[in-house]
Amino acid sequence: MTTGSQEHTRPVRVGPVTLGGGHFAVIAGPCAIESTEQLQATVQAVRAAGAVMARGGIFKLRTDPASFQGLEERGLAELARAELDLPLVSEVTDPRYLEAMDPLVAMYQVGSRNMYNYALLKELGRTRKPILLKRGFAARIDEWLLAADYLHRGGNEAVVLCERGIRTFEEATRNTLDLGAVAYLKEHYPYPVVVDPSHGTGKRELVTTMALAAAAAGADGLLVEVHPRPDQALSDGRQSLDPAAFAALMGRLRRVLAALDRTLHELP
């Protein structure tokens, strides 16, 4: 028996990648796409270290309207120019952008603040593209599963859950990463579950440790923020790894996975 219940998981295919297929899959990349060059360089680096998918935000939901909101329309153009050899997951924040994003994105992410945006979920249920459904930061597990039901009811069964930390009274970490929820989901539900240790801690120095803990808790993969120069990142630099730290994480992860009788999902 492996950790958790990977054998009952319903795999989700994203191009050449399978999430929840037994192997452990790592998705990595910048919080936000800042330029074609930044994106390409980061994706190249994370692929070299063993990631199988890229992440990168075009539209950022920021609490403060004065903060950087992503490149938005310009980001779509930068992305169209980029040559990536990993499938990309990117957040969709508005149903009206689906058409423009469709050719550029292999998987749509529903962000934590949109988990209850049922108008958006219904629309995504009508697409046939896989969905990375982040847990609302104050969502109970049953509500999260009901959000996945919105997608299913529309006919889209390609749903991957992403635990990214919940809001509690604790403030030493940005969020409280709920790995017990991961263990619980893997015990009882067929969804692939990935963990975001970047948002889950908000602190770069805790990301690697919590990534390993997520693997031990039975997750099917990770979503990790990596930036070529975290201190110059336009958003979330405080929780981003640089490529060297990410490569070190991957090395330690391989060993922990082996001790759990699991292996890393790798692309040829």
Added chain:
Amino acid sequence: MTTGSQEHTRPVRVGPVTLGGGHFAVIAGPCAIESTEQLQATVQAVRAAGAVMARGGIFKLRTDPASFQGLEERGLAELARAELDLPLVSEVTDPRYLEAMDPLVAMYQVGSRNMYNYALLKELGRTRKPILLKRGFAARIDEWLLAADYLHRGGNEAVVLCERGIRTFEEATRNTLDLGAVAYLKEHYPYPVVVDPSHGTGKRELVTTMALAAAAAGADGLLVEVHPRPDQALSDGRQSLDPAAFAALMGRLRRVLAALDRTLHELP
């Protein structure tokens, strides 16, 4: 001096009604519009008891996709047929419905689950219709104020905040109604603040008491669910008052307001 700081509040006009204008304004009506008849009868009853605005949902955000979601498009038609002599506030859940709702609705409500839906907020910022911005059930006050900033930045300054209870570890009540937040907002910010004791408690028998407490805490008004036959309501019946209980609430409210040197906003 009156309770709170009504004198520094920036009033918001909704047709013949002024929210935050010193007088205490009561908005009441069904959780969801179920038919033209139900809506008209309820609005007539709450107007007779002293309400100055009506509420009624066309599009309902429900956690469970199998629950009643409002009449949706048919609701727009029912509403178009209704003759209401109170301005109506109704929740908008998707920017694409704004055009259809525009002629029917005097004020848009942003529901608790959409407070972080910045795509929606930006769109509403471009309209010139007043907005009732409910607090996200896990939103800190500073995040709620930043959501209001999204509306302002678009040019819409007609924002009324609505406290409707937050999510805590307590389960005896559906939510924890945070009247301290109301007192705090009235002390420091110029927004009109109304309180929703129906969602804030989830229990009919606590609604009146908490409505009076909200007035004492300095609120500028209330948002109350009233249904002709709460036990047959398609949603939220457990927390809806019938017209007689609502009229009793209004009688008690008038007396408490007088003791606070305030008066009820009344239409001729």
Added chain:
Amino acid sequence: MTTGSQEHTRPVRVGPVTLGGGHFAVIAGPCAIESTEQLQATVQAVRAAGAVMARGGIFKLRTDPASFQGLEERGLAELARAELDLPLVSEVTDPRYLEAMDPLVAMYQVGSRNMYNYALLKELGRTRKPILLKRGFAARIDEWLLAADYLHRGGNEAVVLCERGIRTFEEATRNTLDLGAVAYLKEHYPYPVVVDPSHGTGKRELVTTMALAAAAAGADGLLVEVHPRPDQALSDGRQSLDPAAFAALMGRLRRVLAALDRTLHELP
């Protein structure tokens, strides 16, 4: 019918005072006893304004061991010298102090951090002195009621509950004062319930407003921190009223109570 269900409340006598006897009782005084003079002056002032009981801590539970912990043994001596014409409620933090406190204190307070200290509760259950049982700041209502059961099982039925705010994700106020819990308890349980708006908000400027809200929510009384010179208080000065502000509070409270068909408990 009055607000809440005062008619089903089981009154608790504390000397000449009755808590939960229909009348609304105000307990006031300093957070901590700093000297005989400070205590006497404060008690005189709050009595003149209409309080029927005094509060004052001898042993303070402070999160930081470097903070002022109360006068402790010396406080007992200061208290023994004081001539108070109001019964005093004071917190007991250790069963071993009961004997020394017994002749000086009319009611024992169990503080929020000790609500789960069952060794202490069992000991207090064996006394016949009334108990003011504060809610643990993270206690659900059912746990709070079970803490009261610990007292009952020992034979002590003179229990008054005190809502003082719970810990949530909100930080604008020190705690989230849960007046919905007060309304709920008054609807379903026979305990007198008093509200502490000082700890419940942590901010002097919100105390009066929330005191009025507590009355409207159906509470049987208040516990208010008053200090002759709040800015010089050794603890909790930020949330203490001075005697003039307290007198103003009492004036406004009388009017709100009258509007609720209730009256202030007054001593001759």
Added chain:
Amino acid sequence: MTTGSQEHTRPVRVGPVTLGGGHFAVIAGPCAIESTEQLQATVQAVRAAGAVMARGGIFKLRTDPASFQGLEERGLAELARAELDLPLVSEVTDPRYLEAMDPLVAMYQVGSRNMYNYALLKELGRTRKPILLKRGFAARIDEWLLAADYLHRGGNEAVVLCERGIRTFEEATRNTLDLGAVAYLKEHYPYPVVVDPSHGTGKRELVTTMALAAAAAGADGLLVEVHPRPDQALSDGRQSLDPAAFAALMGRLRRVLAALDRTLHELP
């Protein structure tokens, strides 16, 4: 570098055992001591599987006064008769029991509900026995560290922290095990930290997974509930492992520790 910062940890000795000494130490045993035989059999089994310390409650803090409270005085007698070849940690709930417990117990546990019981902490600060300080289930990390300061100020520096889950809005698990707090503490503070996956999940089927995750998060050890027949346990049976499941946990733990360049603390 090993996971976390074991190299900066100040080790705590408990008889032949060292907590925080680089090796990973497992403490296991029943929630409550039910008889000499139950305790002896359990301790023998957990020692055989690789535990280096035993746990077992004499005095249980139970929310409901009608629940089993531990054997109390009789438990002391049962314990005196038991021959254990592991040092025992047991919870102290009342300073007055210290004298009777002293010869029987190698380490005192402060339970989650007593973390704020400063009278008890001060008393324990005067002893020279090591203390296992559980996190209050609603305590922020800074408050937990201040509780440790209470022990230090009395002169007792032998403090081990125990993360056992915090109270949040999530109810699928009994508590939310905060492994991010463990990673944070190991990064910044010199205390040994052990993790209690039994209380942290409340569900037997999640204990092993979360035990492995705790090791990956950098903990110095575990506190695990083991009962010969969990279904007949007088308390917490739902979250107790039987000896076979515990032995399986230990086997998997050894492999994960090796992958982290760490080893299990073992007694000869």
